[in-house]
Amino acid sequence: MIGQAIARRMAEGGARLVLADRAAPAPVDDASLCLAADLADPGPVRAVIAEALGTFGRIDCLVTAAGVTSLGAFEDITPDEWDRVHAINLRGVFLANQAVIAPMRARGSGRIVNIGSVLAKNGGNPRPWIDVGEQSRASNAAYGAAKAGVHALTLYLAKELAAHGITVNAVAPGPIASPMTASFPEALIAQIPTGRMGRPEEVAAAVAWLCSAEAGFVTGEIIDVNGGLWMD
Ligand SMILES: NC(=O)c1ccc[n+]([C@@H]2O[C@H](COP(=O)([O-])OP(=O)(O)OC[C@H]3O[C@@H](n4cnc5c(N)ncnc54)[C@H](O)[C@@H]3O)[C@@H](O)[C@H]2O)c1
Numbered sequence: 001m002i003g004q005a006i007a008r009r010m011a012e013g014g015a016r017l018v019l020a021d022r023a024a025p026a027p028v029d030d031a032s033l034c035l036a037a038d039l040a041d042p043g044p045v046r047a048v049i050a051e052a053l054g055t056f057g058r059i060d061c062l063v064t065a066a067g068v069t070s071l072g073a074f075e076d077i078t079p080d081e082w083d084r085v086h087a088i089n090l091r092g093v094f095l096a097n098q099a100v101i102a103p104m105r106a107r108g109s110g111r112i113v114n115i116g117s118v119l120a121k122n123g124g125n126p127r128p129w130i131d132v133g134e135q136s137r138a139s140n141a142a143y144g145a146a147k148a149g150v151h152a153l154t155l156y157l158a159k160e161l162a163a164h165g166i167t168v169n170a171v172a173p174g175p176i177a178s179p180m181t182a183s184f185p186e187a188l189i190a191q192i193p194t195g196r197m198g199r200p201e202e203v204a205a206a207v208a209w210l211c212s213a214e215a216g217f218v219t220g221e222i223i224d225v226n227g228g229l230w231m232d
Contacts, residue, residue, distance in 0.1 A: 001178035002115065003065035004028070005200030009208045010061070018052040021066065039066045040087035042095050049099040061111040061211045062100045064093045064150075069180050070143045073136040082142050089146035090153075097157055097168070110166040111211045114154050115203070116222060118174040120147035122230045125175070129187050147172075151222050158220030167219040171206045174198060174226025193228030 007017055007028045017032045019025045024036040033055055037044035052059055070077075070085045093114050104110030119125070119140050127135055151170055158168035175181050175189070176198040189197055206223050209215055224230065 001180070002173065002176060002200045002203050003063075005204040006063055006065060006207050007032070009201065009204035010063075010211070013208060013212075015061070015211075016056055018048065018055070020048045039092045039096065045092070045095040045099055049096075049103070053103055058107060059100050059103055059110065061113065062096060063113045063115070063207055063211075064096050065115045066092060067115065067180075069140070071138055071140060072142075073139055074141045076137075077142050085142040086146045086149075089143065090149040093150050094153060097153065101157075101161065101166075104166045105161070105164045108165045110161075110164075111215075112154075112157065112161075112166065112168040113207045113210045114150050114168075114170040115207075116150045116154070116170040116172040117144070117147040118172055118224065118226045118230045119144040120151050120172065121232060125188055125229070126191055127188060154222065155220045162219055167210070167215065169210045169215075169218060169220070170222045171203055171210070172222050172224050172226065173203045174224070174229040176200055176203060176225075191229065192226075196227065198225060198227055 007019055011017055011029045017028065018035065019032055020035045020037045020039060022036065022038060024034045027034050035048055035051060037048050039045055067089045068085060070081060097112055100110065100112065124139050124144065127138060154168055154170040161168055175184055175192065178200060181197065184197065203225050206225050210218065
């Protein structure tokens with residue numbers, strides 16, 4: 001959902017897009033190249049990047065928006081569930097970031113924007129209206145840890161690539177209306193200082209700005225788009 005909004009926004013700005021998801025996503029315009037790929041695995045990630053380079057000759061921007069969510073008390077998280085969440089939410093981001101370094105460095109320019117999360121920072125959304133047991137069952141520790149990893153690799157890569165004209169940033173959304181948050185209770189929405197969930201287009205606007213020429217001196221930044229749910 002957020003990825004589609006980012007794609008629409010980038011297309012409006014004149015970008016030619018390569019979109020990848022488990023099943024080939026719907027094109028946002030006639031020029032979009034839409035690919036099916038498991039972005040948690042190195043082979044498909046490399047294939048997507050190679051196809052993008054083969055079709056368009058260069059990659060100006062990489063945006064990593066694929067992800068899965070996970071809920072459950074910390075002590076109930078199985079190693080398999082930990083790995084499932086981390087495979088796409090963290091390893092997939094690592095793989096895609098790594099795959100664009102060489103072509104971007106060869107051109108001396110590039111923009112990487114990773115999608116992180118407020119859940120990397122706040123220890124889980126506050127749910128003061130539910131009891132302690134329910135609070136732990138609604139925890140997202142595997143997800144939050146993966147997203148914290150995304151924030152950290154963003155900073156490391158930003159420093160490594162700064163001298164090559166490549167910026168690396170992240171956008172950390174709070175609750176955004178999408179299938180991932182379809183079951184969000186009203187009481188949680190009321191905890192957001194703005195009193196509403198965010199819109200995918202509001203995340204897309206931050207991504208588009210980070211990809212723009214105006215943001216050339218911004219790197220290693222995690223931009224919160226969370227309605228004030230968490231401030232740091
Ligand atoms: N919705 C929110 O409130 C929210 C908040 C913070 C961060 N995020 C992050 O924003 C990003 C987009 O989330 P969304 O809300 O649009 O969710 P979404 O479920 O609509 O989109 C996620 C997409 O990732 C794809 N995906 C999952 N695993 C994949 C894999 N192995 N290979 C290829 N594609 C895969 C899914 O098919 C899906 O289309 C995610 O990284 C999510 O963690 C969302």
